[in-house]
Amino acid sequence: DIQMTQSPSTLSASVGDRVTITCRASQSISSWLAWYQQKPGKAPKLLIYMASSLESGVPSRFSGSGSGTEFTLTISSLQPDDFATYYCQQYNSYTSTFGQGTKVEIK
């Protein structure tokens, strides 16, 4: 299985901050990476696919970049609605794996 490692595990930030979350794959996954947002008690929501493609309806303050083994999710100006847990997912291989998650908390 390809392992996905996110950092940091927890991030404290203020409204308006620029926030960056990193996801590293244990081997190259090309650009086959997605990012999801999950709020407590809710299902995950797709934000970004193919490393940098913004899902329809997702605010443009969210962006993704990277390829190979290192990827980032950036929120350009953190909004109150963005406090949540974020997960990366690789789908390069026959099976898929998620990162362990990054919780974005209010500072």
Place this chain on the structure above:
Amino acid sequence: EVQLVQSGAEVKKPGESLKISCKGSGYSFTTYWIGWVRQMPGKGLEWMGIIYPGDSDTRYSPSFQGQVTISADKSISTAYLQWSSLKASDTAMYYCARGPRRAVWGSYRCDHMDVWGKGTTVTVSS
């Protein structure tokens, strides 16, 4: 509207069997993968496996192979996740999600998961 509607919460005893469901609507059920994702209390997302209802191609994460069975009935646009003998450690929220199919060198992959069900809570306790 594209939707995945999951069956209701379940409370079971260890050793019992269980089958939960995920019904798709608003799209062609046979042309997207359906995947299952586990989330144990307070923990992260775990990819369990997928099924392509069009031809019943099914894949499992090594962690879940032999522990659960994924199936689908395309005549009623419904996918299933089942256990033959539940354990307390199966207590979790289970999500189904839809994924596009991508051709790769004569085989197929499941891409990102773009539509999710609301989840089914499974509680296993004596």
